Amino acid sequence: MASRSATVSAPLRPLLVTDDPYLLDEALRLAADARVELEVAPDAVAARARFGAAPLVLVGLGAAPGCVRARLPRRPGTVLVVMGPVEEPPWEVAEALGAEHIAVLPAAEPWLVDRLVDAAGAPRPATVVAVLGGRGGSGASVLAAGLAVTAARAGLRALLVDADPMGGGADLVLGWESLDGLRWPALSHGSTGVSPPALVDALPSRGELAVLSWDRGDLLTVPHDAMEAALAAGRASRDLVVVDLPRRLDDAAILALGSADQTLLLVPAELRACAAAARVAAVATAHTSALRIVVRGPAPGRLKAREIARALDLPLAGTLRPEPELARALERGEPPAGTGRGPLALLCQRILDDLDLRTREPAA
Structure with missing residues (x-):
């Protein structure tokens, strides 16, 4: 579709x-x-x-x-x-x-x-969108995966980059943990021999979506040059690159944040989450001026999305209504927004529409 x-x-x-x-x-x-x-x-x-x-x-x-x-x-x-x-x-x-x-x-x-x-005639480089959580467990990884899945369903070539070594793994969010392909540890050790232009083709993929994530081994920090190679490969070969960032920014995450055309900060509609998000935003704005927030319900204290945006002094990219079925779908190994229905899918589509993404010209 x-x-x-x-x-x-x-x-x-x-x-x-x-x-x-x-x-x-x-x-x-x-x-x-x-x-x-x-x-x-x-x-x-x-x-x-x-x-x-x-x-x-x-x-x-x-x-x-x-x-x-x-x-x-x-x-x-x-x-x-x-x-x-x-x-x-x-x-x-x-x-x-x-x-x-x-x-x-x-x-x-x-x-x-x-x-x-x-x-002259060079294809348009991919748009890079970074996603940050306002606090731990905010659902940033699910939003990042949902954006990439929604783009791929629309016929756009998407790359999902998991830059958070302390997360559960973007491949698990997609239900792709059994797929073969290059992952961060191999790339970080420099043992693959894969050049940046061919890097995306070596990743786990289905249809128009590829993912660069972690294996279940030791935790690693992404080397700066490995992130640089991943972003360059994504810019050159994809229509959209979505980067799931850790809340504690290391050198590679700062590189990705500074390279992003837009960064989304996901903030649960709770008072303590807003206070935590304010600290994350203060760090992030030192590296990007393209920061917008997404407010996730429910709102136990009836905080409104626009009130949170005003409190953080950041533009509002959208709101995410509660979606109880989403957690059950993830447990079944179904990718977020995979059906194109539900609050997450609708939000992701609105965000992508605002970005005015374009597919590349076919190769001659």
């Missing part, structure tokens, strides 16, 4: 972020040489809506600090562009921005033209 979210989009244009008229003229000239049209944004505020989806992002040196302060998502294909000559490339600025390369003009003009040519 297709949803209105699962539409095919035309390839997006590379994005240039700069308020420097000289750099703008030079970049437009190089884009003309590459026969590519650029999207142009003067600052981080104007760039935000297109930053994650563009096949290539060029950020002028003058605009880079604003992008860092705005906590735009870290993503592959970001280039810091500098008008030369310079004595030393601005490595610290590039690192803070998450740029993969520094292009010093005019020396880097041929290289940059090649990158623009490569970006």
Whole structure:
């Protein structure tokens, strides 16, 4: 069953972020040489809506600090562009921005033209959504799995990344614990020999959904480079990447949070849960500005979702009504939102509709 979210989009244009008229003229000239049209944004505020989806992002040196302060998502294909000559490339600025390369003009003009040519017609990178629990046992893992399952039911290629080593395992939430495939311990030990582009194909999967989770062995911390490889592979080959984050953020979780186009904080409608969620939100907002809350019922004290959103000073993404049958379905090994019916499925569909997800163009 297709949803209105699962539409095919035309390839997006590379994005240039700069308020420097000289750099703008030079970049437009190089884009003309590459026969590519650029999207142009003067600052981080104007760039935000297109930053994650563009096949290539060029950020002028003058605009880079604003992008860092705005906590735009870290993503592959970001280039810091500098008008030369310079004595030393601005490595610290590039690192803070998450740029993969520094292009010093005019020396880097041929290289940059090649990158623009490569970006022409490139598929839209996957949208990354992170999910956090406002307190332990809030149901964040079930919401994350429900989003991935709902996307896959709509024909979108989805990847569910379980970044919480202390959780029960996303494969168990889906009822997939018996499926063969790569899991975090093997990837973290670097023993698989699987390159990032092929990583998703090596994971447990059914239909349009793949999952990167834990085995039942020793607990591990996800290495930073393993998370980076997983996110890069998901961005390059999927339409949606959903990351289930731990409440205590380690380096890998911080990387995923900073890379997310949107982060959902699930808050039970209880006073103590709101107090705990406020602490989680305070930590999370240091790494992302794209944080929204989902309020989960029931509300024993009759707290309303909008009251909780105002108290946390965060936008409300939606509410999740009680669903007694959901717990029984999970015990039977049925994936959350798998039938497309019920409060969780409806909430997940609304969230995905708001994201305006698109399927990739078929390979030539």
